[in-house]
Amino acid sequence: MAENREVTIYDIAKHLNISAATVSRGLKNSPAVSKNTRKKIAEVALELGYQSNTFASSLRSKTTKTLGVLVPRLNSHFMSSVLAGMEKAANKHGYNLIIAQSLEEAENEKQNADTMFNKRVDGLLISLAYDTRNINHLEPFFKRNIPVVFFDRVYSHPSSISVVINNYDAAYKITKHLIDQGCQRIMHIGGNLLRNVYKDRFDGYRQALKDHDLPFQDKMHLISELSEKDGTAAAKHILSMPAAKRPDAVFSANDTSAVYCMMALKAAGFHIPHDVAFAGFNNDPISKVIEPNLTTVDYAGETMGNIAVTNLINHLQGTGNLYSTNSITLRADLIIRASSLKNEVQKTK
Amino acid sequence: MAENREVTIYDIAKHLNISAATVSRGLKNSPAVSKNTRKKIAEVALELGYQSNTFASSLRSKTTKTLGVLVPRLNSHFMSSVLAGMEKAANKHGYNLIIAQSLEEAENEKQNADTMFNKRVDGLLISLAYDTRNINHLEPFFKRNIPVVFFDRVYSHPSSISVVINNYDAAYKITKHLIDQGCQRIMHIGGNLLRNVYKDRFDGYRQALKDHDLPFQDKMHLISELSEKDGTAAAKHILSMPAAKRPDAVFSANDTSAVYCMMALKAAGFHIPHDVAFAGFNNDPISKVIEPNLTTVDYAGETMGNIAVTNLINHLQGTGNLYSTNSITLRADLIIRASSLKNEVQKTK
Numbered sequence: 001m002a003e004n005r006e007v008t009i010y011d012i013a014k015h016l017n018i019s020a021a022t023v024s025r026g027l028k029n030s031p032a033v034s035k036n037t038r039k040k041i042a043e044v045a046l047e048l049g050y051q052s053n054t055f056a057s058s059l060r061s062k063t064t065k066t067l068g069v070l071v072p073r074l075n076s077h078f079m080s081s082v083l084a085g086m087e088k089a090a091n092k093h094g095y096n097l098i099i100a101q102s103l104e105e106a107e108n109e110k111q112n113a114d115t116m117f118n119k120r121v122d123g124l125l126i127s128l129a130y131d132t133r134n135i136n137h138l139e140p141f142f143k144r145n146i147p148v149v150f151f152d153r154v155y156s157h158p159s160s161i162s163v164v165i166n167n168y169d170a171a172y173k174i175t176k177h178l179i180d181q182g183c184q185r186i187m188h189i190g191g192n193l194l195r196n197v198y199k200d201r202f203d204g205y206r207q208a209l210k211d212h213d214l215p216f217q218d219k220m221h222l223i224s225e226l227s228e229k230d231g232t233a234a235a236k237h238i239l240s241m242p243a244a245k246r247p248d249a250v251f252s253a254n255d256t257s258a259v260y261c262m263m264a265l266k267a268a269g270f271h272i273p274h275d276v277a278f279a280g281f282n283n284d285p286i287s288k289v290i291e292p293n294l295t296t297v298d299y300a301g302e303t304m305g306n307i308a309v310t311n312l313i314n315h316l317q318g319t320g321n322l323y324s325t326n327s328i329t330l331r332a333d334l335i336i337r338a339s340s341l342k343n344e345v346q347k348t349k
Numbered sequence: 350m351a352e353n354r355e356v357t358i359y360d361i362a363k364h365l366n367i368s369a370a371t372v373s374r375g376l377k378n379s380p381a382v383s384k385n386t387r388k389k390i391a392e393v394a395l396e397l398g399y400q401s402n403t404f405a406s407s408l409r410s411k412t413t414k415t416l417g418v419l420v421p422r423l424n425s426h427f428m429s430s431v432l433a434g435m436e437k438a439a440n441k442h443g444y445n446l447i448i449a450q451s452l453e454e455a456e457n458e459k460q461n462a463d464t465m466f467n468k469r470v471d472g473l474l475i476s477l478a479y480d481t482r483n484i485n486h487l488e489p490f491f492k493r494n495i496p497v498v499f500f501d502r503v504y505s506h507p508s509s510i511s512v513v514i515n516n517y518d519a520a521y522k523i524t525k526h527l528i529d530q531g532c533q534r535i536m537h538i539g540g541n542l543l544r545n546v547y548k549d550r551f552d553g554y555r556q557a558l559k560d561h562d563l564p565f566q567d568k569m570h571l572i573s574e575l576s577e578k579d580g581t582a583a584a585k586h587i588l589s590m591p592a593a594k595r596p597d598a599v600f601s602a603n604d605t606s607a608v609y610c611m612m613a614l615k616a617a618g619f620h621i622p623h624d625v626a627f628a629g630f631n632n633d634p635i636s637k638v639i640e641p642n643l644t645t646v647d648y649a650g651e652t653m654g655n656i657a658v659t660n661l662i663n664h665l666q667g668t669g670n671l672y673s674t675n676s677i678t679l680r681a682d683l684i685i686r687a688s689s690l691k692n693e694v695q696k697t698k
Contacts, residue, residue, distance in 0.1 A: 007493075049492030051467060066464060074448075075429035083423050087452055096464040099423075099448040103436055115415060115445040118400060119468050143398030144356075228634065259638060285577065289608060289638045 007050045015044050067312065068116030069099045070109060070126040072153065076256075077284045078301045079127075082151065085305025086125065093313045095122070104130040104225070110137040117141060123312045128153040130192055130225065147315050147322050151308045153195045154327070162327040163308045167197050170297045170332040171204030174251055174279045177295070177334060179212050181342045183249035183277055187220045189234050189261065190253045201253050201281065226253055231260025238276070239268055248276060249340070255280035255287045255296055262290060262339070278339040292338030300330055356399045364393050416661065417465030418448045419458060419475040421502070425605075426633045427650045428476075431500065434654025435474065442662045444471075453479040453574070459486040466490060472661045477502040479541055479574065496664050496671050500657045502544045503676070511676040512657045516546050519646045519681040520553030523600055523628045526644070526683060528561045530691045532598035532626055536569045538583050538610065539602045547572075550602050550630065575602055580609025587625070588617055597625060598689070604629035604636045604645055611639060611688070627688040641687035649679055 009027065013020040018037070026033040026041035033041070044050075067090060071079055083099065090097050098119065100112035109129045116124055117140050124141055126148065135155050141148050142159050154162035178186050188205045191198035206216050222237065224230035234257060238246055252258035258280035262272055270276055272292055280287055280296040287294035307328060314320030358376065362369040367386070375382040375390035382390070393399075416439060420428055432448065439446050447468065451458035458478045465473055466489050473490055475497065484504050490497050491508050503511035527535050537554045540547035555565050571586065573579035583606060587595055601607035607629035611621055619625055621641055629636055629645040636643035656677060663669030 046488065047492075049489055051469070051489070051493070066468070073429070074423050074432050075426070077424070080422070080424035083450065084452065087450060087457075091457065096460060097449060098464065098468065099450070100446060101432065101436060101448070103433065108436075108440065111445060115447065119415070119447065120400070139395065140398050140400070143396075144400070256634075263638070285605075286635055286638050289612070289635050291640055 007045075007048045009050075011048055012041060012044050012050060015048065016040055063122055063316075064120050065094060066096050066098060066119070066121050067309065068119065068121035068124045069097055070112050070116065070124065071099065071101050072104045072127060072129050074099075074101050076254075076282070078152075078282050078299050081299075081301030082127075082305035082308075085302035085307075086309045087305075088302075089306045089309035089313070093317075095309075095313060097309075102129040106132040113137045113141075117146075121146070122316055123147045123149065125149045125151060125308055125312065127151050128155060128195065130195065133194065147312055149308050149312050149322070151304055153197055159323055161311060161322050161325050163304055163311070163330070164196070164327060165299060165304070165330045165332040167200035167332070168204040168207075170281070170334070171201035171251070171253075172208045173204075173334050174281075174295070174297060175205045175208035176212070177336065178249040178251060178277055178279060178340060179208065179214065181249075181273075181277055181340060183342070184214060185220065185245075185247045186214070186249040186251055187222070187234075187238070187247035188251050188253070189222045189224065189226065189230070189257050191226050192223065198253055205251060220247060224257065226257045228256055228260045231257035231262075232264050235261045235264030235268070238265065246276070249273075249278070250276060251279045253281050255282045255284040255294060258294055258296075259286050259290045262294070273339055273342045277342055283335055287335075287337070290339070295337045295340035296335050298333045298335050300332070304330060356394075356397045358399075360397055361390060361393050361399060364397065365389055412471055412665070413469050414443060415445050415447055415468070415470050416658065417468065417470035417473045418446055419461050419465065419473065420448065420450050421453045421476060421478050423448075423450050425603075425631070427501075427631050427648050430648075430650030431476075431654035431657075434651035434656075435658045436654075437651075438655045438658035438662070442666075444658075444662060446658075451478040455481040462486045462490075466495075470495070471665055472496045472498065474498045474500060474657055474661065476500050477504060477544065479544065482543070496661055498657050498661050498671070500653055502546055508672055510660065510671045510674050512653055512660070512679070513545070513676060514648060514653070514679045514681040516549035516681070517553040517556075519630070519683070520550035520600070521557045522553075522683050523630075523644070523646060524554045524557035525561070526685065527598040527600060527626055527628060527689060528557065528563065530598070530622075530626055530689060532691070533563060534569065534594075534596045535563070535598040535600055536571070536583075536587070536596035537600050537602070538571045538573065538575065538579070538606050540575050541572065547602055554600060569596060573606070575606045577605055577609045580606035580611075581613050584610045584613030584617070587614065595625070598622075598627070599625060600628045602630050604631045604633040604643060607643055607645075608635050608639045611643070622688055622691045626691055632684055636684075636686070639688075644686045644689035645684050647682045647684050649681070653679060 009020050009023040013023045022033055023041055026038045087097055102109035106129050109132055148160040150162040154164055190202050193199045209216050222234055258278055262278050272278055280294050283296045283298040287296045315322035358369050358372040362372045371382055372390055375387045436446055449461035455478050458481055487497055497509040499511040503513055539551050542548045558565050571583055607627055611627050629643050632645045632647040636645045664671040
């Protein structure tokens with residue numbers, strides 16, 4: 001079809017009966033072209049459906065003002081907060097974000113990385129999929145000096161920076177809080193240990209047990225994808241244990257599985273926190289809706305997104321150097337709520 | 350910097366001491382080039398950081414195998430379900446999605462549309478921002494015959510298709526259900542009437558009142574962005590009303606504001622559903638966590654995403670014609686839970 005042909009500056013020139021060079025200058029808003037002509041050029045460009053040749057101009061200027069973001073999934077309050085923070089920081093500096101999700105699969109992540117590379121993003125922000133084992137798929141970015149910022153689920157690489165929260169510290173504190181409440185048999189519902197976030201939370205949990213002379217037991221460590229179903233399955237697992245062997249506390253690596261585990265145990269007649277205390281991670285909205293309200297870790301997603309993008313843009317604009325920093329670690333505060341307060345007099349919040 | 354220069358097929362040719370024409374054919378995986386040479390070309394292309402010229406090849410083949418998705422926000426269970434459905438359908442057909450969010454602002458939506466257009470997506474899927482008043486920013490797509498699919502928050506345009514649920518019908522049914530439970534003063538917490546989803550829900554609510562000889566009262570219709578804060582504010586508004594004038598039921602256009610309104614009323618000593626019955630919309634995870642569980646409308650987000658992308662790809666591949674259909678309307682089922690069951694004997698689920 002005729003309309004499907006690429007509209008060029010020559011078409012605009014012909015339409016206005018002016019030279020292509022004038023159109024080219026006009027499209028760049030050059031003062032060498034009269035304001036009136038620039039206006040006409042812009043109108044005809046829109047009318048004819050001219051696509052500004054960002055690709056060609058990016059070859060010259062080396063910039064597209066677009067940042068790519070690769071995420072595992074778009075289904076959590078945490079990730080939507082991160083992306084809102086990124087969006088605000090990007091817009092402030094005149095950048096646009098394009099986002100792709102891997103649905104937690106390494107293969108999709110690889111394809112999305114290719115897409116972002118070929119869409120010529122100026123920089124890449126990435127949080128790894130559940131089962132990504134290496135970052136070979138990011139080599140094209142490193143080769144071309146396109147800066148890469150890891151956030152949340154990170155990977156150590158000399159030419160990139162990581163923005164994380166202190167997962168180890170937060171998990172240590174939350175476990176210690178449960179121990180302070182008199183809990184002795186604390187179960188941990190964790191994620192894939194390939195990912196730093198779950199490894200660090202597990203390590204913090206284990207170290208807190210050790211420092212308080214409590215034994216770590218393998219069967220008290222469940223690994224899952226931390227979904228609603230996984231929370232319900234954890235409750236079934238607890239119910240299948242002999243009463244004396246059951247945990248007196250559960251620390252889950254996210255709020256979703258903590259909440260669904262709580263709901264199933266409540267339905268089975270358990271009193272929370274008396275029979276089992278609960279703590280989650282992320283401070284998702286559901287943590288304030290479940291009764292009793294869930295003790296959790298406040299994950300400053302918006303701050304993380306803002307810092308990741310601001311550092312990336314500063315690097316691109318030459319006002320900062322990403323590669324001089326290895327990682328940025330954000331504070332993560334404990335939020336103590338009724339689900340873990342066995343000992344009412346110790347109620348702190 | 351030397352590494353920052355665009356790597357061309359000539360660099361690859363020089364590196365391998367073969368002709369550029371052979372490299373070009375090799376990159377297209379042409380059988381005219383030996384398998385071994387094709388492998389070497391691919392390796393060197395990766396090593397040097399060659400960016401396949403999707404732009405130029407899209408000029409020839411008219412396809413980038415990328416679809417753009419513009420959404421208001423990425424912060425709801427509904428939107429993440431839609432995007433998961435889109436992603437699965439796209440992957441199945443070898444397409445990649447790139448996503449951008451407007452944070453509910455028309456100005457951002459316009460910029461994102463420009464970005465998608467200039468990234469040369471093969472098709473666009475869009476759900477409008479809260480305050481978008483026209484779709485002039487989509488004109489470039491229509492001019493270039495790049496197909497546009499509206500979903501959820503739609504806009505009528507002769508060269509596009511809309512995928513929606515039957516908002517009117519669902520709102521009518523949920524209002525009728527509250528009336529059947531004996532409720533006479535039903536408040537509606539709704540959204541901006543510019544957006545079809547909120548207009549249709551409001552109309553369904555109002556028609557159900559009318560058909561049951563109940564008066565519609567302006568002060569029983571709150572308009573907000575349906576956030577957590579808006580839910581809490583609605584509860585404050587109810588508490589400020591004289592007891593006899595207060596609603597005996599609340600139908601909210603989303604679950605978030607219903608849940609936060611419920612929590613505030615519960616904290617003020619109200620019994621739900623006895624004092625005020627509640628119904629929401631979307632079947633968000635929180636609707637199953639709040640006590641009593643929230644009556645709502647099951648919004649089949651994943652199905653919507655799947656259908657929108659499948660129709661778009663069928664059109665692109667010539668196995669369907671988008672423009673012959675005006676809109677696709679999906680069924681939305683009522684989910685009756687304890688928050689609206691004043692009349693226990695009528696309990697249906």
